[in-house]
Amino acid sequence: MGATVTTTEEKIWNGGNEPMGASYGKMMMWFFILSDALTFTGFLAAYGFSRFKFAESWPIADEVFNHFPFMHGHDLPMLYVALMTFILIFSSVTMVLAVDAGHHMQKSKVAFYMFLTIIGGLIFVGSQAWEWKNFIKGEYGAIETKGGSIIQFVDQDGKRIQLEKFAKTLPGDRVQHERKNGIWFTKEASLPGYSIAEVVEGFKANPNILVRTQQMYLDKNDKTGVHPTLNKEKHKTILTREESLARLNDAVHVVQGANLVRNEYGNKQFANFFFFITGFHGFHVFSGVVINFIIFLNVILGTYERRKNYEMVEKVGLYWHFVDLVWVFVFTFFYLV
Amino acid sequence: MAHAHNLAIFRGRLKFKSNEQKIWGVLIFLSIVTAIEVVLGIYKPAALMTAWISPFEGGFGATLMNMILSPFIYIIPLNLIFLVLTIVKAYYITWDFMHMRDEKSSLRRSVVWTFVFLALYIALIFLLEGGYIFDVYKSSIIKWNF
Numbered sequence: 001m002g003a004t005v006t007t008t009e010e011k012i013w014n015g016g017n018e019p020m021g022a023s024y025g026k027m028m029m030w031f032f033i034l035s036d037a038l039t040f041t042g043f044l045a046a047y048g049f050s051r052f053k054f055a056e057s058w059p060i061a062d063e064v065f066n067h068f069p070f071m072h073g074h075d076l077p078m079l080y081v082a083l084m085t086f087i088l089i090f091s092s093v094t095m096v097l098a099v100d101a102g103h104h105m106q107k108s109k110v111a112f113y114m115f116l117t118i119i120g121g122l123i124f125v126g127s128q129a130w131e132w133k134n135f136i137k138g139e140y141g142a143i144e145t146k147g148g149s150i151i152q153f154v155d156q157d158g159k160r161i162q163l164e165k166f167a168k169t170l171p172g173d174r175v176q177h178e179r180k181n182g183i184w185f186t187k188e189a190s191l192p193g194y195s196i197a198e199v200v201e202g203f204k205a206n207p208n209i210l211v212r213t214q215q216m217y218l219d220k221n222d223k224t225g226v227h228p229t230l231n232k233e234k235h236k237t238i239l240t241r242e243e244s245l246a247r248l249n250d251a252v253h254v255v256q257g258a259n260l261v262r263n264e265y266g267n268k269q270f271a272n273f274f275f276f277i278t279g280f281h282g283f284h285v286f287s288g289v290v291i292n293f294i295i296f297l298n299v300i301l302g303t304y305e306r307r308k309n310y311e312m313v314e315k316v317g318l319y320w321h322f323v324d325l326v327w328v329f330v331f332t333f334f335y336l337v
Numbered sequence: 338m339a340h341a342h343n344l345a346i347f348r349g350r351l352k353f354k355s356n357e358q359k360i361w362g363v364l365i366f367l368s369i370v371t372a373i374e375v376v377l378g379i380y381k382p383a384a385l386m387t388a389w390i391s392p393f394e395g396g397f398g399a400t401l402m403n404m405i406l407s408p409f410i411y412i413i414p415l416n417l418i419f420l421v422l423t424i425v426k427a428y429y430i431t432w433d434f435m436h437m438r439d440e441k442s443s444l445r446r447s448v449v450w451t452f453v454f455l456a457l458y459i460a461l462i463f464l465l466e467g468g469y470i471f472d473v474y475k476s477s478i479i480k481w482n483f
Contacts (some may be wrong), residue, residue: 037456
Protein backbone atom coordinates (compact mmCIF):
# COMPACT_ATOMS: atom_id res chain seq x y z
CA MET A 1 0.00 0.00 0.00
CA GLY A 2 3.06 2.20 0.18
CA ALA A 3 2.49 3.23 -3.40
CA THR A 4 -0.66 5.14 -2.47
CA VAL A 5 1.29 7.85 -0.61
CA THR A 6 0.87 11.07 -2.52
CA THR A 7 2.43 14.43 -2.10
CA THR A 8 -0.80 16.32 -1.60
CA GLU A 9 -1.36 16.77 2.09
CA GLU A 10 -5.09 16.66 1.54
CA LYS A 11 -5.09 13.05 0.51
CA ILE A 12 -2.78 11.87 3.27
CA TRP A 13 -4.87 13.20 6.12
CA ASN A 14 -8.38 12.83 4.77
CA GLY A 15 -8.60 9.12 5.17
CA GLY A 16 -7.46 8.29 1.68
CA ASN A 17 -4.36 6.69 3.09
CA GLU A 18 -3.63 3.76 5.36
CA PRO A 19 -0.71 4.87 7.51
CA MET A 20 -0.19 1.46 9.12
CA GLY A 21 -1.23 -0.69 6.25
CA ALA A 22 -4.49 -1.46 7.97
CA SER A 23 -7.90 -0.02 7.15
CA TYR A 24 -9.40 2.56 9.48
CA GLY A 25 -11.80 0.07 11.05
CA LYS A 26 -9.17 -2.55 11.69
CA MET A 27 -6.70 -0.08 13.14
CA MET A 28 -9.36 1.36 15.46
CA MET A 29 -10.33 -2.14 16.54
CA TRP A 30 -6.71 -2.65 17.49
CA PHE A 31 -6.63 0.54 19.51
CA PHE A 32 -9.92 -0.31 21.20
CA ILE A 33 -8.41 -3.67 22.12
CA LEU A 34 -5.33 -1.91 23.45
CA SER A 35 -7.42 0.29 25.75
CA ASP A 36 -9.58 -2.63 26.84
CA ALA A 37 -6.44 -4.65 27.55
CA LEU A 38 -5.20 -1.82 29.76
CA THR A 39 -8.54 -1.84 31.62
CA PHE A 40 -8.12 -5.54 32.35
CA THR A 41 -4.52 -4.90 33.33
CA GLY A 42 -5.76 -2.39 35.87
CA PHE A 43 -8.19 -4.92 37.33
CA LEU A 44 -5.64 -7.70 37.48
CA ALA A 45 -3.04 -5.36 38.98
CA ALA A 46 -5.57 -4.34 41.66
CA TYR A 47 -6.20 -8.03 42.30
CA GLY A 48 -2.45 -8.55 42.61
CA PHE A 49 -2.27 -5.63 45.02
CA SER A 50 -4.84 -7.18 47.35
CA ARG A 51 -3.22 -10.55 47.05
CA PHE A 52 0.21 -9.19 47.91
CA LYS A 53 -1.32 -7.25 50.78
CA PHE A 54 -2.83 -10.44 52.25
CA ALA A 55 -0.16 -12.78 50.94
CA GLU A 56 -0.33 -15.11 53.94
CA SER A 57 -4.08 -15.35 54.26
CA TRP A 58 -5.32 -15.50 50.66
CA PRO A 59 -7.52 -18.53 49.83
CA ILE A 60 -5.87 -21.39 47.93
CA ALA A 61 -7.54 -21.57 44.50
CA ASP A 62 -7.27 -25.37 44.28
CA GLU A 63 -9.50 -25.72 47.33
CA VAL A 64 -12.11 -23.33 46.01
CA PHE A 65 -12.44 -24.35 42.37
CA ASN A 66 -12.42 -28.11 42.55
CA HIS A 67 -15.73 -29.05 40.97
CA PHE A 68 -16.37 -30.92 37.76
CA PRO A 69 -19.79 -31.62 36.22
CA PHE A 70 -21.25 -35.04 37.14
CA MET A 71 -18.35 -35.70 39.50
CA HIS A 72 -19.95 -34.46 42.67
CA GLY A 73 -17.95 -34.82 45.84
CA HIS A 74 -14.65 -35.43 44.09
CA ASP A 75 -11.76 -33.08 44.61
CA LEU A 76 -10.77 -32.16 41.06
CA PRO A 77 -9.00 -28.83 40.96
CA MET A 78 -8.03 -27.18 37.66
CA LEU A 79 -9.68 -29.63 35.30
CA TYR A 80 -12.87 -27.67 34.75
CA VAL A 81 -11.13 -24.35 34.06
CA ALA A 82 -8.66 -26.15 31.82
CA LEU A 83 -11.64 -27.45 29.85
CA MET A 84 -13.10 -23.94 29.69
CA THR A 85 -9.77 -22.60 28.46
CA PHE A 86 -9.67 -25.25 25.78
CA ILE A 87 -13.23 -24.45 24.67
CA LEU A 88 -12.35 -20.78 24.32
CA ILE A 89 -9.11 -21.46 22.44
CA PHE A 90 -10.97 -23.81 20.15
CA SER A 91 -13.64 -21.20 19.43
CA SER A 92 -10.77 -18.84 18.61
CA VAL A 93 -9.52 -21.39 16.10
CA THR A 94 -12.91 -21.63 14.38
CA MET A 95 -12.92 -17.83 14.26
CA VAL A 96 -9.53 -17.73 12.49
CA LEU A 97 -10.78 -20.38 10.10
CA ALA A 98 -13.80 -18.15 9.37
CA VAL A 99 -11.49 -15.20 8.69
CA ASP A 100 -9.33 -17.39 6.46
CA ALA A 101 -12.38 -18.59 4.52
CA GLY A 102 -13.39 -14.93 4.21
CA HIS A 103 -10.10 -14.16 2.51
CA HIS A 104 -10.98 -16.81 -0.06
CA MET A 105 -14.55 -15.46 -0.39
CA GLN A 106 -16.15 -18.76 0.62
CA LYS A 107 -19.45 -17.60 2.03
CA SER A 108 -20.86 -20.89 3.33
CA LYS A 109 -17.58 -21.81 5.00
CA VAL A 110 -17.43 -18.45 6.77
CA ALA A 111 -20.99 -18.91 8.00
CA PHE A 112 -20.28 -22.45 9.21
CA TYR A 113 -17.17 -21.50 11.17
CA MET A 114 -18.83 -18.42 12.66
CA PHE A 115 -21.70 -20.63 13.77
CA LEU A 116 -19.22 -22.94 15.53
CA THR A 117 -17.57 -19.91 17.16
CA ILE A 118 -20.90 -18.71 18.52
CA ILE A 119 -21.67 -22.17 19.90
CA GLY A 120 -18.23 -22.29 21.55
CA GLY A 121 -18.82 -18.87 23.10
CA LEU A 122 -22.20 -19.92 24.47
CA ILE A 123 -20.72 -23.09 25.98
CA PHE A 124 -18.04 -20.98 27.64
CA VAL A 125 -20.53 -18.48 29.11
CA GLY A 126 -22.63 -21.40 30.35
CA SER A 127 -19.57 -22.99 31.98
CA GLN A 128 -18.77 -19.73 33.69
CA ALA A 129 -22.32 -19.53 35.02
CA TRP A 130 -21.92 -23.03 36.44
CA GLU A 131 -18.64 -22.03 38.06
CA TRP A 132 -20.34 -19.01 39.62
CA LYS A 133 -23.19 -21.19 40.88
CA ASN A 134 -20.75 -23.45 42.72
CA PHE A 135 -18.85 -20.49 44.05
CA ILE A 136 -21.97 -18.73 45.35
CA LYS A 137 -23.48 -21.88 46.85
CA GLY A 138 -20.30 -22.94 48.62
CA GLU A 139 -19.63 -26.40 49.89
CA TYR A 140 -18.41 -26.51 53.48
CA GLY A 141 -19.51 -23.36 55.25
CA ALA A 142 -17.44 -21.41 57.75
CA ILE A 143 -17.58 -19.02 60.68
CA GLU A 144 -16.63 -15.38 60.63
CA THR A 145 -15.03 -14.00 63.78
CA LYS A 146 -15.18 -10.61 65.43
CA GLY A 147 -12.04 -9.49 63.62
CA GLY A 148 -13.47 -10.47 60.24
CA SER A 149 -11.39 -13.60 59.66
CA ILE A 150 -12.92 -16.77 58.35
CA ILE A 151 -12.40 -20.01 60.27
CA GLN A 152 -13.13 -23.37 58.71
CA PHE A 153 -13.51 -26.84 60.17
CA VAL A 154 -11.43 -29.95 59.59
CA ASP A 155 -11.37 -33.48 60.95
CA GLN A 156 -8.47 -35.37 62.52
CA ASP A 157 -6.85 -35.92 59.12
CA GLY A 158 -7.02 -32.27 58.18
CA LYS A 159 -9.89 -32.79 55.72
CA ARG A 160 -12.60 -30.15 55.49
CA ILE A 161 -15.92 -30.90 57.17
CA GLN A 162 -19.27 -29.47 56.17
CA LEU A 163 -21.25 -27.56 58.79
CA GLU A 164 -24.24 -29.84 58.39
CA LYS A 165 -22.09 -32.83 59.35
CA PHE A 166 -21.69 -31.65 62.93
CA ALA A 167 -23.97 -28.67 63.66
CA LYS A 168 -26.67 -29.41 66.23
CA THR A 169 -30.28 -28.53 65.76
CA LEU A 170 -31.33 -26.42 68.69
CA PRO A 171 -34.85 -25.27 69.37
CA GLY A 172 -34.64 -21.69 68.23
CA ASP A 173 -37.14 -18.99 67.49
CA ARG A 174 -35.00 -16.88 65.16
CA VAL A 175 -37.09 -16.47 62.03
CA GLN A 176 -36.39 -14.66 58.82
CA HIS A 177 -37.51 -11.06 59.16
CA GLU A 178 -39.67 -10.18 56.20
CA ARG A 179 -40.91 -6.90 54.93
CA LYS A 180 -44.51 -7.61 55.87
CA ASN A 181 -43.68 -8.33 59.54
CA GLY A 182 -41.78 -5.16 60.32
CA ILE A 183 -42.85 -1.74 61.39
CA TRP A 184 -40.43 -0.35 58.87
CA PHE A 185 -40.48 -1.63 55.31
CA THR A 186 -37.18 -3.38 55.30
CA LYS A 187 -36.16 -6.99 55.21
CA GLU A 188 -32.95 -8.65 56.30
CA ALA A 189 -30.48 -10.68 54.29
CA SER A 190 -31.42 -14.35 54.14
CA LEU A 191 -30.39 -16.25 57.24
CA PRO A 192 -27.70 -18.93 57.00
CA GLY A 193 -28.83 -22.51 57.50
CA TYR A 194 -27.39 -22.68 61.01
CA SER A 195 -27.11 -20.31 63.91
CA ILE A 196 -23.79 -19.69 65.63
CA ALA A 197 -25.00 -21.47 68.76
CA GLU A 198 -25.83 -24.59 66.72
CA VAL A 199 -22.38 -24.69 65.14
CA VAL A 200 -20.58 -24.01 68.43
CA GLU A 201 -22.59 -26.64 70.33
CA GLY A 202 -22.00 -29.16 67.57
CA PHE A 203 -18.30 -28.37 67.69
CA LYS A 204 -18.16 -28.88 71.45
CA ALA A 205 -19.97 -32.20 71.15
CA ASN A 206 -17.51 -33.56 68.56
CA PRO A 207 -14.02 -33.73 70.04
CA ASN A 208 -12.54 -34.76 66.68
CA ILE A 209 -13.15 -31.46 64.92
CA LEU A 210 -10.52 -28.74 64.70
CA VAL A 211 -10.46 -25.19 63.43
CA ARG A 212 -8.48 -24.16 60.41
CA THR A 213 -7.57 -20.50 60.12
CA GLN A 214 -6.97 -18.29 57.11
CA GLN A 215 -3.28 -17.95 57.94
CA MET A 216 -0.73 -19.79 55.85
CA TYR A 217 1.51 -22.09 57.90
CA LEU A 218 5.08 -20.98 57.21
CA ASP A 219 7.06 -20.94 60.44
CA LYS A 220 7.93 -24.53 61.26
CA ASN A 221 9.27 -23.62 64.69
CA ASP A 222 6.11 -21.92 65.83
CA LYS A 223 4.11 -24.51 67.75
CA THR A 224 2.03 -22.34 70.05
CA GLY A 225 -1.63 -23.15 69.61
CA VAL A 226 -0.89 -24.94 66.36
CA HIS A 227 -1.78 -28.58 65.81
CA PRO A 228 1.45 -30.57 66.21
CA THR A 229 1.11 -32.96 63.27
CA LEU A 230 -1.51 -31.76 60.80
CA ASN A 231 0.19 -28.63 59.56
CA LYS A 232 1.93 -28.70 56.21
CA GLU A 233 4.09 -25.92 54.87
CA LYS A 234 2.23 -23.37 52.70
CA HIS A 235 -1.14 -24.71 53.76
CA LYS A 236 -3.67 -23.13 56.06
CA THR A 237 -2.83 -23.39 59.75
CA ILE A 238 -4.77 -25.97 61.79
CA LEU A 239 -5.17 -25.23 65.49
CA THR A 240 -5.17 -27.49 68.54
CA ARG A 241 -8.50 -28.39 70.14
CA GLU A 242 -8.07 -25.87 73.00
CA GLU A 243 -7.08 -23.09 70.67
CA SER A 244 -9.98 -23.98 68.36
CA LEU A 245 -12.48 -23.63 71.20
CA ALA A 246 -10.96 -20.31 72.16
CA ARG A 247 -11.28 -19.03 68.58
CA LEU A 248 -14.93 -20.04 68.44
CA ASN A 249 -15.72 -17.65 71.29
CA ASP A 250 -15.28 -14.81 68.82
CA ALA A 251 -17.75 -16.19 66.29
CA VAL A 252 -20.19 -13.61 64.94
CA HIS A 253 -21.51 -14.99 61.65
CA VAL A 254 -22.18 -18.32 60.02
CA VAL A 255 -21.05 -18.01 56.40
CA GLN A 256 -22.24 -20.36 53.70
CA GLY A 257 -21.19 -19.75 50.12
CA ALA A 258 -20.16 -16.36 48.84
CA ASN A 259 -21.66 -12.97 48.26
CA LEU A 260 -20.25 -9.47 47.93
CA VAL A 261 -20.01 -8.99 51.69
CA ARG A 262 -18.47 -12.22 52.93
CA ASN A 263 -17.50 -15.63 51.65
CA GLU A 264 -16.66 -18.94 53.22
CA TYR A 265 -13.35 -19.25 51.37
CA GLY A 266 -11.46 -16.61 53.30
CA ASN A 267 -10.50 -13.05 52.53
CA LYS A 268 -13.48 -10.87 51.61
CA GLN A 269 -11.66 -9.29 48.68
CA PHE A 270 -11.24 -12.70 47.10
CA ALA A 271 -14.91 -13.11 46.21
CA ASN A 272 -15.25 -9.49 45.13
CA PHE A 273 -12.35 -9.75 42.72
CA PHE A 274 -13.56 -13.10 41.46
CA PHE A 275 -17.04 -11.77 40.75
CA PHE A 276 -15.79 -8.55 39.25
CA ILE A 277 -13.02 -9.80 36.98
CA THR A 278 -14.59 -13.03 35.76
CA GLY A 279 -17.91 -11.16 35.52
CA PHE A 280 -16.38 -8.44 33.39
CA HIS A 281 -14.71 -11.05 31.24
CA GLY A 282 -17.94 -13.03 30.99
CA PHE A 283 -19.69 -9.86 29.86
CA HIS A 284 -17.06 -9.48 27.15
CA VAL A 285 -17.67 -13.05 26.02
CA PHE A 286 -21.39 -12.43 26.00
CA SER A 287 -21.09 -9.22 23.97
CA GLY A 288 -18.65 -11.04 21.67
CA VAL A 289 -21.28 -13.72 21.06
CA VAL A 290 -23.90 -11.06 20.30
CA ILE A 291 -21.61 -9.22 17.87
CA ASN A 292 -20.57 -12.50 16.26
CA PHE A 293 -24.23 -13.37 15.84
CA ILE A 294 -24.98 -10.08 14.09
CA ILE A 295 -22.05 -10.59 11.72
CA PHE A 296 -23.12 -14.20 11.21
CA LEU A 297 -26.54 -12.98 10.07
CA ASN A 298 -24.86 -10.50 7.74
CA VAL A 299 -22.74 -13.28 6.27
CA ILE A 300 -25.83 -15.38 5.65
CA LEU A 301 -27.65 -12.44 4.08
CA GLY A 302 -24.69 -12.01 1.76
CA THR A 303 -23.78 -8.47 2.84
CA TYR A 304 -20.05 -9.11 2.59
CA GLU A 305 -20.41 -11.09 -0.60
CA ARG A 306 -21.90 -7.97 -2.18
CA ARG A 307 -19.26 -5.78 -0.54
CA LYS A 308 -16.67 -8.14 -2.02
CA ASN A 309 -14.65 -8.35 1.15
CA TYR A 310 -15.02 -10.06 4.50
CA GLU A 311 -12.98 -7.61 6.56
CA MET A 312 -15.85 -7.17 9.01
CA VAL A 313 -15.43 -10.82 9.98
CA GLU A 314 -11.76 -10.14 10.59
CA LYS A 315 -12.57 -7.17 12.84
CA VAL A 316 -15.02 -9.02 15.08
CA GLY A 317 -12.52 -11.86 14.98
CA LEU A 318 -9.94 -9.58 16.56
CA TYR A 319 -12.36 -8.80 19.38
CA TRP A 320 -13.12 -12.49 19.84
CA HIS A 321 -9.43 -13.40 20.07
CA PHE A 322 -8.93 -10.62 22.54
CA VAL A 323 -11.53 -12.21 24.82
CA ASP A 324 -9.56 -15.44 24.58
CA LEU A 325 -6.34 -13.57 25.29
CA VAL A 326 -7.74 -12.03 28.46
CA TRP A 327 -8.95 -15.42 29.63
CA VAL A 328 -5.40 -16.77 29.33
CA PHE A 329 -4.34 -14.18 31.91
CA VAL A 330 -7.37 -14.60 34.16
CA PHE A 331 -6.73 -18.35 34.12
CA THR A 332 -3.14 -17.82 35.21
CA PHE A 333 -3.77 -15.29 37.95
CA PHE A 334 -6.93 -16.78 39.46
CA TYR A 335 -6.34 -20.49 39.10
CA LEU A 336 -2.65 -21.20 38.64
CA VAL A 337 -0.43 -18.74 40.45
CA MET B 338 -7.98 -8.82 0.84
CA ALA B 339 -5.66 -11.63 -0.16
CA HIS B 340 -3.00 -11.10 2.46
CA ALA B 341 0.36 -12.66 2.16
CA HIS B 342 0.59 -14.86 5.24
CA ASN B 343 3.77 -15.55 7.04
CA LEU B 344 3.52 -19.29 7.45
CA ALA B 345 6.42 -20.02 9.76
CA ILE B 346 6.39 -20.15 13.56
CA PHE B 347 9.17 -20.69 16.12
CA ARG B 348 11.40 -18.19 14.26
CA GLY B 349 11.06 -20.07 11.01
CA ARG B 350 11.86 -23.51 12.41
CA LEU B 351 8.37 -24.81 11.75
CA LYS B 352 6.85 -24.02 8.38
CA PHE B 353 3.31 -24.74 7.26
CA LYS B 354 1.98 -25.20 3.76
CA SER B 355 -1.20 -23.16 4.20
CA ASN B 356 -2.65 -20.70 6.65
CA GLU B 357 -5.26 -23.23 7.68
CA GLN B 358 -2.58 -25.76 8.60
CA LYS B 359 -0.72 -23.14 10.58
CA ILE B 360 -3.86 -22.43 12.62
CA TRP B 361 -4.20 -26.11 13.56
CA GLY B 362 -0.50 -26.24 14.37
CA VAL B 363 -0.82 -23.29 16.72
CA LEU B 364 -3.88 -24.87 18.34
CA ILE B 365 -1.88 -28.02 19.06
CA PHE B 366 0.96 -25.97 20.48
CA LEU B 367 -1.37 -23.91 22.73
CA SER B 368 -3.10 -27.09 23.93
CA ILE B 369 0.24 -28.63 24.86
CA VAL B 370 1.21 -25.49 26.80
CA THR B 371 -2.14 -25.48 28.64
CA ALA B 372 -1.77 -29.17 29.42
CA ILE B 373 1.68 -28.55 30.91
CA GLU B 374 0.23 -25.77 33.06
CA VAL B 375 -2.61 -27.95 34.30
CA VAL B 376 -0.34 -30.90 35.13
CA LEU B 377 2.08 -28.64 37.01
CA GLY B 378 -0.85 -26.94 38.75
CA ILE B 379 -2.31 -30.22 39.95
CA TYR B 380 0.89 -31.93 41.05
CA LYS B 381 2.83 -28.87 42.23
CA PRO B 382 6.27 -30.57 42.26
CA ALA B 383 7.99 -29.88 45.58
CA ALA B 384 11.21 -28.90 43.82
CA LEU B 385 9.43 -25.95 42.21
CA MET B 386 7.73 -24.69 45.35
CA THR B 387 10.64 -22.86 46.95
CA ALA B 388 12.67 -20.08 45.38
CA TRP B 389 16.00 -21.17 43.90
CA ILE B 390 18.03 -18.37 45.46
CA SER B 391 17.54 -16.96 48.94
CA PRO B 392 17.78 -13.16 49.24
CA PHE B 393 21.26 -11.69 49.53
CA GLU B 394 22.00 -9.85 52.73
CA GLY B 395 24.44 -7.09 53.35
CA GLY B 396 25.03 -3.74 51.81
CA PHE B 397 24.21 -1.98 48.58
CA GLY B 398 25.56 -4.78 46.39
CA ALA B 399 23.20 -7.28 47.97
CA THR B 400 20.22 -4.99 47.41
CA LEU B 401 21.25 -4.55 43.80
CA MET B 402 21.58 -8.31 43.30
CA ASN B 403 18.17 -8.83 44.93
CA MET B 404 16.70 -6.45 42.38
CA ILE B 405 18.44 -7.93 39.37
CA LEU B 406 17.70 -11.53 40.30
CA SER B 407 14.29 -10.77 41.84
CA PRO B 408 12.37 -13.25 39.61
CA PHE B 409 14.47 -16.06 41.03
CA ILE B 410 14.53 -14.80 44.61
CA TYR B 411 10.98 -13.60 45.30
CA ILE B 412 8.95 -15.74 42.90
CA ILE B 413 8.79 -19.50 43.30
CA PRO B 414 9.87 -21.35 40.14
CA LEU B 415 6.40 -22.82 39.62
CA ASN B 416 4.81 -19.38 39.37
CA LEU B 417 7.66 -18.16 37.19
CA ILE B 418 7.00 -21.04 34.78
CA PHE B 419 3.28 -20.18 34.76
CA LEU B 420 4.03 -16.54 33.97
CA VAL B 421 6.39 -17.41 31.13
CA LEU B 422 3.96 -19.95 29.64
CA THR B 423 1.13 -17.40 29.85
CA ILE B 424 3.17 -14.88 27.89
CA VAL B 425 4.07 -17.57 25.35
CA LYS B 426 0.37 -18.33 24.89
CA ALA B 427 -0.50 -14.64 24.63
CA TYR B 428 2.22 -14.22 22.00
CA TYR B 429 0.89 -16.98 19.76
CA ILE B 430 -2.74 -15.87 20.13
CA THR B 431 -1.80 -12.33 19.16
CA TRP B 432 0.70 -13.19 16.45
CA ASP B 433 -1.11 -16.03 14.70
CA PHE B 434 -4.80 -15.82 15.61
CA MET B 435 -4.95 -12.03 15.49
CA HIS B 436 -2.53 -11.94 12.51
CA MET B 437 -0.12 -9.55 14.20
CA ARG B 438 2.64 -11.44 12.38
CA ASP B 439 1.26 -10.17 9.06
CA GLU B 440 0.75 -6.54 10.11
CA LYS B 441 3.19 -3.72 9.45
CA SER B 442 5.76 -3.26 12.16
CA SER B 443 4.45 0.26 12.88
CA LEU B 444 1.02 -1.09 13.86
CA ARG B 445 2.59 -3.96 15.78
CA ARG B 446 4.84 -1.69 17.78
CA SER B 447 2.27 1.00 18.52
CA VAL B 448 -0.09 -1.61 19.98
CA VAL B 449 2.31 -3.99 21.68
CA TRP B 450 4.86 -1.60 23.17
CA THR B 451 2.20 0.79 24.48
CA PHE B 452 0.60 -2.11 26.30
CA VAL B 453 3.83 -3.65 27.57
CA PHE B 454 5.17 -0.42 29.07
CA LEU B 455 1.92 0.65 30.74
CA ALA B 456 1.16 -2.85 32.02
CA LEU B 457 4.62 -3.29 33.53
CA TYR B 458 4.40 0.17 35.04
CA ILE B 459 1.04 -0.35 36.74
CA ALA B 460 1.94 -3.89 37.86
CA LEU B 461 5.18 -2.64 39.39
CA ILE B 462 3.47 0.14 41.35
CA PHE B 463 0.54 -1.94 42.59
CA LEU B 464 2.60 -4.96 43.56
CA LEU B 465 5.31 -2.98 45.33
CA GLU B 466 2.68 -1.09 47.29
CA GLY B 467 0.83 -4.31 48.14
CA GLY B 468 4.06 -5.88 49.38
CA TYR B 469 4.79 -2.80 51.44
CA ILE B 470 1.37 -2.89 53.15
CA PHE B 471 1.87 -6.60 53.80
CA ASP B 472 5.07 -5.78 55.68
CA VAL B 473 3.32 -3.03 57.64
CA TYR B 474 0.58 -5.44 58.73
CA LYS B 475 3.08 -8.14 59.57
CA SER B 476 5.48 -6.07 61.62
CA SER B 477 3.06 -3.60 63.21
CA ILE B 478 1.96 -3.90 66.80
CA ILE B 479 -1.68 -3.83 65.75
CA LYS B 480 -3.25 -7.26 65.73
CA TRP B 481 -5.60 -7.36 62.77
CA ASN B 482 -6.14 -11.03 62.08
CA PHE B 483 -8.15 -12.26 65.01
